[in-house]
Amino acid sequence: MNGVHDMGGMHGFGPIEREANEPRFHHDWERRVFAIRVASPIPIPGGSRHSIEQMPPADYLTTSYYEKWLQSRLKGFIDAGVITAEELEARLAEFRDNPDAQIPRREAPAQVQATMTRLLSWKSPRREADLTPQFAVSDAVQVRNLHPPNHTRLPRYVRGQSGTVTRYYGVYDLQDTMPEGVEAPVEPLYAVRFDSRDLWGEAADVNSVVYLDMWESYLQSV
Secondary structure, three states: OOOOOOOOOOOOOOOOOOOOOOOOOOOHHHHHHHHHHHHOOOOOOOOHHHHHHOOOHHHHHHOOHHHHHHHHHHHHHHHOOOOOHHHHHHHHHHHHHOOOOOOOOOOOHHHHHHHHHHHHOOOOOEEOOOOOOOOOOOOEEEEOOOOOOOOOOOOHHHOOOEEEEEEEEEEEEOOOOOOOOOOOOEEEEEEEEEEHHHHHHHHOOOOOEEEEEEEHHHEEEO
């Protein structure tokens, strides 16, 4: 999906400031948003990333990381029919009128343990599948100029550009968001090398390169 979220390689947004010894959470409300994100059993129609990518550009650029998560969950709860927009607004009004009101708290040790077990387990996205890769290491490839309507991991700045396959990883789940009712396929996955000057012209550093992991459906032969 093309939108303001696909900012890789774009000019005018300034440097990325790195905070020394950055904490996991800067505010307590961020902890609550994280808990909602990982513990809620309610699926977000279209996926959480797709929901974030549908935010108005001005909101996307002026909200923090966990604010985006919160907006995604709230929209997802409404889209899933768990709450209505009117119920959400009424609840927000209660806290605006009573900013010191006690936030509801529920103890659920079994759910906490189940969530922690799930978070601490790791399931490899690599799959054993009888698929012959279309490309080999050192092959010249070109990135397809795709414009998918859903979330994709294909950066906009590399579409249409040519590169070289430097590694074949095997067959993996395609981690793009598929339309409703369509199961994500498995595909060969590659590392592809791009000359930064091919991507950004004379503004790029001399002799610098970019490596991207790319699924086979992103690529075509030159």
